[in-house]
Amino acid sequence: MIELLFLLLPIAAAYGWYMGHRSAKKDQEDISNKLSRDYVTGVNFLLSNQTEKAVDLFLNMLQKQETENEIEQSSQFEAELTLGNLFRSRGEVDRALRIHQALDRSPNYSFEQKLLAKQQLAKDFMSVGFFDRAEAIYIMLVDEPDFAEGALQQLAVIYQKTKEWKKAVNVAEKLAKISPKDDNIELAQFYCEFVRTLPADSKENAQQILQQALTVSPSCVRASMMLGEKFIEQKDYQSAVKILENVLTQNPDFVGETLPMLKECYQALGQLDNFELFLIRASQASGNASVDLALADLIEQQDSRASAQSKVYQQIGQHPNMFLFHRFIQYQVEDAEEGRAKDSLVLLHRMVGERIRQGFEYRCTNCGYQTHKLMWCCPSCRQWEKIKPIRGIENQI
Ligand SMILES: [Zn+2]
Structure with a gap:
């Protein structure tokens, strides 16, 4: 609604000029009054959220003014640009394209006005999925300081859709120079996507690119996990542990994702005790169910099932969740004697398990x-x- 109001401002400006021009001519008063009524009706449609009716009415008014050629050139340019945008907003992109192309080709308009027309033309192409044609226009607009940032943002959208990650990285790096960010999530993810496309024998240094991802976005868990994988491939388990444990600081919600890799590293290093220490630390810091379950598994493996059971019992008290509850009932089932009570526990265990699987x-x-x-x-x-x-x-x- 607000967007549409802004979209209609040029029409209001053009119409204001038109009304002033018209009011000088007494014999045209009837037409002016009719248009004035139309304008008020249109605004009322907008205010009562009947945007479709409002757009129809304003389109009609603009077309009338156009045919009577009563609008001065700059106002006419704005009005036509808006007319095209209105057609696009209604899904009539072929009409929007015709209007914007005509503005772009017209000898009556300035270079700056044509850039505005090109910008809208590119939006028309984007809206119908002609990315290559939109891309060509945006590449040209990148060289115009007033249009560069918007054009780069749109190019980033295009390259994400076409999965051209090297190009996406290039435009995001240029964008970062124009408007730097402390945590550039998009650029970091583009680096990660680009690394995924690299063949194993690539000359590009995957590790360096992933480190760069962490530099532009220190919270990028994905870059840490990908770096961890690379270190494991090289059997550099110490470095892998360091980068993977850092996920707990980056975002504790994701620490569960790193546990299989961390366990592999600690096993290779023969330091499962250190893994247990990490899990205790992560459990306290995150309250993440995956951590609690991994800790119970490790205690059972290293010590005894009774110790694991008492740990789970203690953790349920600290941060209750469905996953720990399921494990807790499992222990109860294993301890219960045959009979109705055990049958009930088995049923409960199955139901909770089913609930977890459905989620x-x-x-x-x-x-x-x-x-x-x-x-x-x-x-x-x-x-x-x-x-x-x-x-x-x-x-x-
Ligand atoms: Zn979403």
């Missing part, structure tokens, strides 16, 4: 999209790093 493992904290697989860009709202492990963010039963 999703990851959820977008922005739009609520749920998935069984960790994704770094939400396919629903297209936001980076908004999908989080439910075991990390949902601790209550």
Whole structure:
């Protein structure tokens, strides 16, 4: 609604000039009054949220003024630009394209005005998925200081859609120079995506690029995890442990994702005791169900089932959740004597297990999209790093 009001401002300006011009001519009073009534009606439609009717009315008014050629050139340019935008907003992109192309080609308009027309033309192409044509215009607009930032942002959108990650990195790096950010999540994710496309024998240094991702976005868990994988491939377990344990500081919600790799490293180093110390620290800091379950598993493996059971009991008291409760009932089932009480516990264990299996493992904290697989860009709202492990963010039963 607010956007539409802004969109209609040029029409109001053009119309103001038109009314002033018209009011000098007494014989035109009837037409002026009719247009004045139309304008008030249009604004009323807008204010009562009947945007479709308002757009129809304003389009009609603009077309009338256009045919009577009563608008001065600069106002006409703005009015036509807006007319095209209105058509695009209604999904009539072919009409929007024709108007914006005509403005771009017209000898009557200045270089700056044509840049504005080109910008809208590119938006028209974007809206119908002609990314290559939009890309060509945006590449040209990057050289114009007033248009560069917007053009680079749109190019980043295009390269994400086409999965051209090297190009995405290039435009995001240019954007970072124009408007620097302390935590450039998008650029870091582009680095990570680019590294994924590199063949094993690539000359590009994957580790350096991932370190660069951490420099531009120190909270980038994905870069830490990818670096951890690279160190493990090289059997550099100490470095892997260092980078993977840092995830607890970066974002405790994701610490569960690192545990299989961390366990592999500590096992290779023969330091499972240190893994236990890390899990105790992570449990206290994060209250993450995956950490608590991994700790119970390790205690059972290193010590005894009784110790694991008492640990789980203690953790349920500190941060109750469905996953720990399920494990707790499992211990109770194993300890129970045959009979009705055990049958009830088995049934309860199965029901809670079923409830856990029916649930999703990851959820977008922005739009609520749920998935069984960790994704770094939400396919629903297209936001980076908004999908989080439910075991990390949902601790209550
Ligand atoms: Zn989302």
